[in-house]
Amino acid sequence: QKEVEQDPGPLSVPEGAIVSLNCTYSNSAFQYFMWYRQYSRKGPELLMYTYSSGNKEDGRFTAQVDKSSKYISLFIRDSQPSDSATYLCAMSATSGTYKYIFGTGTRLKVLA
């Protein structure tokens, strides 16, 4: 079993839809949770990061962490064609190892 699981998609939605992207993980030591967006032929860029459980909102983006279920989500409201990209979740622990574990990414297509 992989430490981080992420549905590869592709996920196609109409413009204006609410998008839900998810990752599950198995390592209870993970405390930092991040979401990256990667456009084709580009490096990933950090969208959101959260520490431990709870929600964090930034504009149209909301990140949720449920540590009891080992489940994290990224919601995109009023999705736009420019949101079409691959979204990667990433996690790290606070001690023991300086390692980020990445999900394999979900491809999102927002149709105009």
Added chain:
Amino acid sequence: EAQVTQNPRYLITVTGKKLTVTCSQNMNHEYMSWYRQDPGLGLRQIYYSMNVEVTDKGDVPEGYKVSRKEKRNFPLILESPSPNQTSLYFCASSFSGYGYGYTFGSGTRLTVV
């Protein structure tokens, strides 16, 4: 502009010919890392460095070397490249190893024939 600069962007080489991919950051970050990205496998860490002269193996270090002689630079060295090292490589830096998130470079697409 705060950035991580990798060179070259594209590289085709032959098996066994030593090569170096350079990486430089201008944010005074202590933590730097190299990843390779392969379809279906995602980003896998090759090596990381917590500071000058401090490096450690990631998940897939075989066939790679790194050095960190200056804070801003973290080159990736393939001493004898093989076709299974054909991949998309990313250098990344962070203020800290924990939780601050990475700034990634634009990537180096390497093909070994």
